[in-house]
Amino acid sequence: MTTRRTFLVVGLxxxxxxxxxxxxxxxxxxxxxxxxxxxxxALDADTPAIVAAIAAVMLDGALPADRHAAVTExxxxxxRAVSGLAPIAxxxxxxxxxxxxxxxxxxxLAGLMTPWADASDEAVAAFLERWRTSRWMLLRSAxxxxxQLIFAAxxxxxxxxxxxxxxxxxxxxx
Amino acid sequence: xxxxxxxxxxxxxxxxxxxxxxxxxxxVAAETLSEAGLSVIMVEEGPLRTAREFHMSEAEAYPxxxxxSAARKTKDKAINILQGRCVGGGTTVNWTTSFRTPPATxxxxxxxxxxxxxxxxxxxxxxxxxxxxLSVGPWDMxxxxxxxxxxxxxxxxxxxxxxxxxxxKGCVNLGYCGMGCPIDAKQSMVxxxxxxxxxRGATLVTRARAQAFVRDGDRVRALNCAGMDTRGVRPxxxxxxxxxxxxxxAAGGIGTPGLLLRSNVPDPYGLLGRxxxxxxxxxxxxxMPEEVAGYFGAPQTIYSDHFVDTMPxxxxxxxxxxxxxxxxxxxxxxxxxxxxxxxxxxxxxPNLQVVIALLRDGFHPASPGGTVTLSRDGTPVxxxxxxxxxxxxxxxxxxxxxxxxxAAGAIRVMPVHGNGTGYREWSSARKAIDEFTFAPLxxxxxxxxxxxxxxxxxxxxxxxANTEGRHHHLANLYVxxxxxxxxxxxANPQLSIFAIVARLSAGLAATLLPGAGTxxxx
Numbered sequence: 001m002t003t004r005r006t007f008l009v010v011g012l013x014x015x016x017x018x019x020x021x022x023x024x025x026x027x028x029x030x031x032x033x034x035x036x037x038x039x040x041x042a043l044d045a046d047t048p049a050i051v052a053a054i055a056a057v058m059l060d061g062a063l064p065a066d067r068h069a070a071v072t073e074x075x076x077x078x079x080r081a082v083s084g085l086a087p088i089a090x091x092x093x094x095x096x097x098x099x100x101x102x103x104x105x106x107x108x109l110a111g112l113m114t115p116w117a118d119a120s121d122e123a124v125a126a127f128l129e130r131w132r133t134s135r136w137m138l139l140r141s142a143x144x145x146x147x148q149l150i151f152a153a154x155x156x157x158x159x160x161x162x163x164x165x166x167x168x169x170x171x172x173x174x
Numbered sequence: 175x176x177x178x179x180x181x182x183x184x185x186x187x188x189x190x191x192x193x194x195x196x197x198x199x200x201x202v203a204a205e206t207l208s209e210a211g212l213s214v215i216m217v218e219e220g221p222l223r224t225a226r227e228f229h230m231s232e233a234e235a236y237p238x239x240x241x242x243s244a245a246r247k248t249k250d251k252a253i254n255i256l257q258g259r260c261v262g263g264g265t266t267v268n269w270t271t272s273f274r275t276p277p278a279t280x281x282x283x284x285x286x287x288x289x290x291x292x293x294x295x296x297x298x299x300x301x302x303x304x305x306x307x308l309s310v311g312p313w314d315m316x317x318x319x320x321x322x323x324x325x326x327x328x329x330x331x332x333x334x335x336x337x338x339x340x341x342x343k344g345c346v347n348l349g350y351c352g353m354g355c356p357i358d359a360k361q362s363m364v365x366x367x368x369x370x371x372x373x374r375g376a377t378l379v380t381r382a383r384a385q386a387f388v389r390d391g392d393r394v395r396a397l398n399c400a401g402m403d404t405r406g407v408r409p410x411x412x413x414x415x416x417x418x419x420x421x422x423x424a425a426g427g428i429g430t431p432g433l434l435l436r437s438n439v440p441d442p443y444g445l446l447g448r449x450x451x452x453x454x455x456x457x458x459x460x461x462m463p464e465e466v467a468g469y470f471g472a473p474q475t476i477y478s479d480h481f482v483d484t485m486p487x488x489x490x491x492x493x494x495x496x497x498x499x500x501x502x503x504x505x506x507x508x509x510x511x512x513x514x515x516x517x518x519x520x521x522x523x524p525n526l527q528v529v530i531a532l533l534r535d536g537f538h539p540a541s542p543g544g545t546v547t548l549s550r551d552g553t554p555v556x557x558x559x560x561x562x563x564x565x566x567x568x569x570x571x572x573x574x575x576x577x578x579x580x581a582a583g584a585i586r587v588m589p590v591h592g593n594g595t596g597y598r599e600w601s602s603a604r605k606a607i608d609e610f611t612f613a614p615l616x617x618x619x620x621x622x623x624x625x626x627x628x629x630x631x632x633x634x635x636x637x638x639a640n641t642e643g644r645h646h647h648l649a650n651l652y653v654x655x656x657x658x659x660x661x662x663x664x665a666n667p668q669l670s671i672f673a674i675v676a677r678l679s680a681g682l683a684a685t686l687l688p689g690a691g692t693x694x695x696x
Contacts, residue, residue, distance in 0.1 A: 061517030
């Protein structure tokens with residue numbers, strides 16, 4: 001049963017990936033060539049809004065008063081991290097974000113009825129909880145990737161340290 | 175020294191010996207062979223970094239010094255692997271923990287795998303030599319509170335612990351070993367063996383990926399390498415050809431089998447890359463009433479082998495208990511779930527205490543380890559199934575860690591699993607652990623010890639390399655790293671790699687010296 005369901009979701013995800021990839025290729029042809037020197041260069045045009053929406057919910061309870069700036073810095077941190085990953089990992093994450101961006105798969109796999117920029121925190125939280133507890137390993141591994149990228153980007157940022165009482169590394173006498 | 179990312183032309187270099195990788199294996203081999211008067215080229219995929227470039231910053235260190243930005247995963251993404259990727263490899267970023275190979279492991283190699291010449295007394299002089307060379311000794315300062323809690327809790331329930339020896343000189347107990355030692359106290363390969371080899375004229379090529387060996391019959395003629403971009407993500411157009419009489423693979427577990435697979439070396443018994451072991455580790459977090467500050471102080475100074483020593487070597491899986499350093503990124507990516515439940519644990523970071531259990535894989539028929547294969551772009555990937563044999567040990571490990579943490583005074587213990595529920599007393603934690611349903615990516619599993627994939631042994635039907643470390647089917651190709659181990663070790667591997675490679679490389683030097691009767695390649 002599990003095997004069959006896994007097969008089905010992998011098939012669905014695979015088909016959706018193909019669809020999304022074609023859609024993206026068309027989109028890319030319309031848009032200008034992405035500027036790799038830009039701070040979000042490793043992310044596709046749609047991805048920052050997705051990461052921002054997810055980060056705001058994942059980091060709920062951890063963000064300082066200026067939530068917007070903290071989320072923006074976290075998105076930039078995720079972009080930096082993605083650009084340092086192995087090419088295959090970058091490609092897999094690109095496919096994940098394509099699935100989340102492409103409206104039919106966003107609805108089918110993430111259960112999100114609205115575009116990410118308009119999604120309520122409750123809807124994003126429900127999506128995260130579904131993927132975290134999914135019976136399908138593929139979705140759990142996607143949750144895990146988002147968890148690792150976003151938490152590393154935020155807690156690697158010295159601005160995060162006051163809220164966790166981490167004093168930072170000691171000063172070294174030269 | 176040559177930085178492969180900065181080359182503006184292709185390059186061909188020649189030496190007596192080419193060594194792929196500069197970690198515990200490659201570093202020791204480079205020193206031994208250069209000391210014997212042989213010319214040596216070392217090639218390393220990562221960058222050369224030294225003390226003044228180490229800023230105790232996780233955000234800087236993980237992408238720069240670790241394989242795949244410290245986010246290397248097994249094939250199904252269920253195990254996160256920490257492996258060095260810089261000059262010095264694991265010895266630049268490890269926590270300096272130094273154990274000799276456990277006698278029970280060596281006895282198993284002799285008895286079950288019929289491996290001769292690797293008994294405790296055979297290796298003892300090589301351990302002694304490397305312990306002197308790399309300043310391995312007892313740690314005289316008090317353990318930090320994270321380690322002390324392991325000792326205290328274990329003692330309270332009658333579980334013995336020991337103190338960990340460390341490879342440091344002039345250590346001031348900062349606690350940032352995992353980001354590179356900023357004061358050169360850690361006796362990494364960079365500050366010891368590699369410096370010595372460079373002083374004797376060895377060549378170091380950094381940021382160059384070893385792509386494949388070029389063979390002529392049973393001899394390797396050359397190693398083809400590609401320059402890497404400055405972040406180590408993609409090969410550049412620059413090609414580097416390294417020629418030598420003798421080639422040594424010391425690219426570590428996953429890396430060495432990957433290089434040999436790309437090179438299509440003979441593998442008539444289908445052994446290459448199989449039996450790769452990880453010491454799969456699980457994590458238990460506790461909230462202590464007092465400050466722990468697990469980000470400061472030598473990361474690992476206390477351990478317990480109680481759950482190893484009380485297990486038959488080939489019985490249910492045994493586990494070693496240690497603690498990890500608790501810096502914000504490492505803590506945040508390890509703590510489960512998100513939102514307020516995650517944030518609440520992070521807000522208590524100063525009072526967080528964490529124990530890890532490293533499972534001793536590879537000693538039982540139900541623990542065959544994983545298999546390294548090549549991805550579509552030729553990079554290696556490890557398929558490591560988490561089996562019921564492992565999960566049974568995970569359950570015992572969670573029980574042991576939680577009981578110790580409550581005995582140490584924890585006001586809450588969270589076995590890192592599922593949604594990360596914390597428990598206020600041992601009885602409720604125990605009941606919950608007994609009912610856990612373990613699964614990949616439900617129970618986070620981590621590894622910092624990749625071993626095996628090119629096992630050594632006299633019989634080519636069961637081993638990739640012979641007991642001198644030479645490839646069974648190639649006359650001038652050697653494997654000198656943790657991929658030689660035929661099982662996991664049951665202890666942090668760096669000192670075992672140092673000692674075994676010291677012996678193997680001394681043996682190789684003797685065969686390569688003039689008058690040793692080895693035919694030179696034409």
